[in-house]
Amino acid sequence: MRNRPSTLEEVARLSGVSTGTVSRVINNAPHVSKKSREAVQRAIEELGYVPNTAARSLATARRGAVALAISSDDPVLFANQFFAEVISGVNAVIEETDLQLMLVLAASDRGHSRLTRILQSRAADGVMLLALRENDPLSKIADEGQVPVVHGGRSLDRTPQYYVDADNRGGARQAVEYLVSLGRQRIATITGQTDMHVGVNRYLGFREALALAGLADHRISHGDFSEASGAAGMAQLLDEHPDLDAVFVASDAMAAGALKVLRERGRSVPGDVAVVGFNDIVTAQHTHPALTTVRQPIEALGREMTRMLVRLIDGDRPTSLILPTELVVRESA
Amino acid sequence: MRNRPSTLEEVARLSGVSTGTVSRVINNAPHVSKKSREAVQRAIEELGYVPNTAARSLATARRGAVALAISSDDPVLFANQFFAEVISGVNAVIEETDLQLMLVLAASDRGHSRLTRILQSRAADGVMLLALRENDPLSKIADEGQVPVVHGGRSLDRTPQYYVDADNRGGARQAVEYLVSLGRQRIATITGQTDMHVGVNRYLGFREALALAGLADHRISHGDFSEASGAAGMAQLLDEHPDLDAVFVASDAMAAGALKVLRERGRSVPGDVAVVGFNDIVTAQHTHPALTTVRQPIEALGREMTRMLVRLIDGDRPTSLILPTELVVRESA
DNA sequence: GTGAAAGCGCTAACAC
DNA sequence: GTGTTAGCGCTTTCAC
Numbered sequence: 001m002r003n004r005p006s007t008l009e010e011v012a013r014l015s016g017v018s019t020g021t022v023s024r025v026i027n028n029a030p031h032v033s034k035k036s037r038e039a040v041q042r043a044i045e046e047l048g049y050v051p052n053t054a055a056r057s058l059a060t061a062r063r064g065a066v067a068l069a070i071s072s073d074d075p076v077l078f079a080n081q082f083f084a085e086v087i088s089g090v091n092a093v094i095e096e097t098d099l100q101l102m103l104v105l106a107a108s109d110r111g112h113s114r115l116t117r118i119l120q121s122r123a124a125d126g127v128m129l130l131a132l133r134e135n136d137p138l139s140k141i142a143d144e145g146q147v148p149v150v151h152g153g154r155s156l157d158r159t160p161q162y163y164v165d166a167d168n169r170g171g172a173r174q175a176v177e178y179l180v181s182l183g184r185q186r187i188a189t190i191t192g193q194t195d196m197h198v199g200v201n202r203y204l205g206f207r208e209a210l211a212l213a214g215l216a217d218h219r220i221s222h223g224d225f226s227e228a229s230g231a232a233g234m235a236q237l238l239d240e241h242p243d244l245d246a247v248f249v250a251s252d253a254m255a256a257g258a259l260k261v262l263r264e265r266g267r268s269v270p271g272d273v274a275v276v277g278f279n280d281i282v283t284a285q286h287t288h289p290a291l292t293t294v295r296q297p298i299e300a301l302g303r304e305m306t307r308m309l310v311r312l313i314d315g316d317r318p319t320s321l322i323l324p325t326e327l328v329v330r331e332s333a
Numbered sequence: 334m335r336n337r338p339s340t341l342e343e344v345a346r347l348s349g350v351s352t353g354t355v356s357r358v359i360n361n362a363p364h365v366s367k368k369s370r371e372a373v374q375r376a377i378e379e380l381g382y383v384p385n386t387a388a389r390s391l392a393t394a395r396r397g398a399v400a401l402a403i404s405s406d407d408p409v410l411f412a413n414q415f416f417a418e419v420i421s422g423v424n425a426v427i428e429e430t431d432l433q434l435m436l437v438l439a440a441s442d443r444g445h446s447r448l449t450r451i452l453q454s455r456a457a458d459g460v461m462l463l464a465l466r467e468n469d470p471l472s473k474i475a476d477e478g479q480v481p482v483v484h485g486g487r488s489l490d491r492t493p494q495y496y497v498d499a500d501n502r503g504g505a506r507q508a509v510e511y512l513v514s515l516g517r518q519r520i521a522t523i524t525g526q527t528d529m530h531v532g533v534n535r536y537l538g539f540r541e542a543l544a545l546a547g548l549a550d551h552r553i554s555h556g557d558f559s560e561a562s563g564a565a566g567m568a569q570l571l572d573e574h575p576d577l578d579a580v581f582v583a584s585d586a587m588a589a590g591a592l593k594v595l596r597e598r599g600r601s602v603p604g605d606v607a608v609v610g611f612n613d614i615v616t617a618q619h620t621h622p623a624l625t626t627v628r629q630p631i632e633a634l635g636r637e638m639t640r641m642l643v644r645l646i647d648g649d650r651p652t653s654l655i656l657p658t659e660l661v662v663r664e665s666a
Numbered sequence: 667g668t669g670a671a672a673g674c675g676c677t678a679a680c681a682c
Numbered sequence: 683g684t685g686t687t688a689g690c691g692c693t694t695t696c697a698c
Contacts, residue, residue: 005455005479007675018685023677031683050454054390055675058690063387065435084416091438095447100456102398103436105424114428121383122338123433146338256619286589286619340691351669356693364667388691391674 006047015043026051065100066309067124069115071132081281082298086130086152089302097310099125112138119145126309128152129160134195148312150305154197162312164304164321168198168278171294171325172205175276176248178292178327180213184246184274188219190233190258192250199225202250202278219244223254230254234261245273246333252277252284252293259287259332274333289331297323339380348376359384398433399642400457402448404465414614415631419463419485422635430643432458445471452478459642461485462493467528481645483638487530495645497637497654501531501611504627504658505538508609509581511625511660513546517579517607521552523566523591525583532558535583535611552577556587563587567594578606579666585610585617585626592620592665607666622664630656 008026012019017036024032025040043049057063068090070083087103094101102124106112118124119141130152132139139158142149151163179187189206192199210217219241223229230249234257237244249255255277259269267273269289277284280295304321311318341359345352350369357365358373376382390396401423403416420436427434435457439445451457452474463485465472472491475482484496512520522539525532543550552574556562563582567590570577582588588610592602600606602622610617613628637654644651 005453008677009675019676020678020685020687021683024684027677033683036684048453050450052391052675053454053456054387054396055690056677057387058385058391058692059675059677061690068436081414081417083420084414087416087436087438088440091436091440091444095438095441095443101436103401103420103424103434105420105428107421107424108428110428111424117383120338120381121386123386283616283619286616288621341693342691352692353669353671353694354667357668360693366667369667385691388674389693391676392691392693394674 005052006049008049008051011040011043011047011049014047015039061122063123063125064098065102065124066094066126066128066306066313067102067104067115067118068128068130069104069106069118070130071106071112071115071136071138082279085298086302086305089299089304090128090306091302092299093303093306093310099310106138116141119147119149122146126150126313128305128309134197148309150309150312152301152305156195156197156200160320162308162318162320164301164308164323166296166298166301167322167325168201169205169208171278171296171327172202172248172250173209174205174325174327175278175294176206176209177213178329179246179248179274179276179333180209180215182246182274182333185215186219186241186244186246187215187217188221188237188241188244188247189217190221190223190230190237190247190249190254192223192225192254194222199250206248219247223250225251225254227253227257230257231261232257234258235265238262238265238267247273247275249275249277252279252281252291255291255293255332256283256287259289259291263288270331270333276333280328284328284330287332292330292333293328295326295328297325338385339382341382341384344373344376344380344382347380348372394455396456396458397431398435398457399427399459399461399639399646400435400437400448400451401461401463402437402439402451403463404439404445404448404469404471415612418631419635419638422632422637423461423639424635425632426636426639426643432643439471449474452480452482455479459483459646461638461642467530481642483642483645485634485638489528489530489533493653495641495651495653497634497641497656499629499631499634500655500658501534502538502541504611504629504660505535505581505583506542507538507658507660508611508627509539509542510546511662512579512581512607512609512666513542513548515579515607515666518548519552519574519577519579520548520550521554521570521574521577521580522550523554523556523563523570523580523582523587525556525558525587527555532583539581552580556583558584558587560586560590563590564594565590567591568598571595571598571600580606580608582608582610585612585614585624588624588626588665589616589620592622592624596621603664603666609666613661617661617663620665625663625666626661628659628661630658 012022106115126148128150134155151160191203221233221236223233277291277293280293284291284293308318345355439448459481467488484493524536540550554566554569556566610624610626613626617624617626641651
């Protein structure tokens with residue numbers, strides 16, 4: 001570790017101009033002579049000067065940072081890769097700005113209250129809120145807070161003012177329409193939690209598609225997005241509707257469970273039963289047969305959330321976004 | 334959004350004490366009468382006062398934040414789940430402190446120079462550096478920087494002063510010893526990049542175990558940790574050493590590729606050829622057959638790195654750590 | 667046990 | 683185009 005970082009005042013002294021001018025150069029404001037500008041730049045170089053962000057924040061009342069807050073410990077959303085992809089998208093936009101990214105995982109109560117503090121205190125210039133639980137008290141706090149908030153995903157209880165979401169309903173519709181186009185007639189579904197926005201909307205998409213095709217939509221089992229619940233759901237469906245010829249499963253994890261049960265019961269996929277999942281997790285490529293599924297634009301979600309937040313911080317009024325999903329056809333349907 | 338946050342001075346006014354006393358209460362310093370303390374707390378409550386972190390940072394010369402920097406875009410390490418697990422571990426420790434977590438993904442050049450700035454400028458009180466490339470210039474900058482640095486993993490060119498790493502060598506040895514204990518005699522390996530610390534050490538572990546068992550160690554193919562290279566490596570090994578009865582593959586991704594080739598060539602696993610991977614990625618549970626592999630303590634890595642950094646910030650001199658790995662036996666060996 | 671006041675390093679308004 | 687200076691909101695001596 002080296003000696004103490006140098007200050008703006010030292011730069012001023014060395015370059016023979018006032019602190020005001022140095023400051024102008026650093027923030028490349030207009031009305032600075034070429035001569036001073038170069039003198040300052042030389043001095044900065046020589047001293048290895050780096051501005052003190054705390055001092056700057058204090059003077060400008062801007063933090064120079066945004067927070068990405070993940071409130072829920074919901075395994076489905078937090079699941080590994082979703083997380084990594086969102087961050088990757090967020091980072092891509094952040095890198096173009098001078099903002100820093102703070103990460104706040106509100107797993108414990110402590111994390112929760114910490115997030116509350118950030119929302120109330122202007123510790124960040126803006127917050128992206130991901131995976132809020134239904135009726136999460138944070139939702140209210142966010143609305144009353146000091147800083148702009150962008151939500152990733154919606155919840156059932158309230159639609160946030162600024163959000164980016166994937167088109168879960170459209171994606172589900174697309175998946176089921178594909179099954180219909182394959183000639184399947186007796187299509188079932190295993191839903192996710194229907195007290196969650198994603199769960200409900202994928203289910204609605206399912207019903208919508210069947211209604212449009214004039215097919216029956218009573219073959220339903222309710223899961224919770226977990227692999228185990230997918231297996232259980234599939235077993236139940238086979239018991240209750242042995243004639244089914246396709247199943248739309250609201251998550252890939254559940255679909256993996258369903259495939260296992262189908263194999264055990266000797267139903268061939270997609271011969272006897274076609275299967276479509278949702279999310280396109282990595283594992284979807286490695287199931288047997290490989291899973292046809294709906295891909296969410298997760299990285300884009302991160303990118304768009306960040307863009308939106310930056311615009312809000314700049315005082316703009318962006319409009320919320322629903323991002324399209326994409327059907328990835330593999331072997332299971 | 335509400336009105337302006339209140340200041341410490343306002344708290345002082347409302348509670349009828351000096352700003353000095355308010356400050357003492359907030360940082361619960363000794364020598365404050367019960368009476369003042371309570372008056373202050375009441376005022377804080379009433380005003381909803383939250384300290385301004387920038388002002389505090391400026392006064393104390395501490396940032397109240399640490400950075401987790403991921404320098405490399407190395408797909409192996411950045412791979413989804415590794416990333417999420419590290420962060421989860423980091424977060425667990427962070428939540429116990431008053432520190433904030435800044436995330437710096439140095440994917441682009443811009444990201445890189447941004448990280449350099451942080452290292453040089455005390456924008457964070459400490460930095461955790463993950464997945465540094467070999468000969469990464471950052472390594473040097475980190476050493477010369479203003480803040481304590483903890484490395485996750487090592488590189489070939491230099492052993493950092495403070496690091497936490499997984500026992501790659503020991504893990505590999507363990508894996509191969511297990512194959513030996515199964516009675517396998519003609520054991521091959523597909524290595525990772527051997528210009529990377531992990532690559533080399535897993536390879537060394539392989540040789541060590543064979544040497545100890547008095548077995549030949551010439552069945553080698555060099556991969557790059559990718560699934561494709563695993564497939565190519567397996568094909569090559571089968572061509573050159575058709576008699577092999579086991580293979581230690583230095584990553585699960587490569588192992589997945591290898592399994593595919595074995596299946597295509599009609600070799601049964603583990604009947605004809607036993608396969609062990611490394612990393613225990615989620616997919617390992619879903620290959621056919623499910624993959625026996627070496628699990629790295631990734632969350633612990635994040636936790637221990639953070640603990641170490643916090644101790645460094647506090648002025649302690651922690652000692653570097655190598656965390657044990659664990660063999661996860663499934664069906665492939 | 668408490669108050670007063672001098673900074674921390676920067677920006678921004680104002681004067682020239 | 684440039685210099686001067688008053689803060690930003692907090693902590694921390696130093697008196698008392």
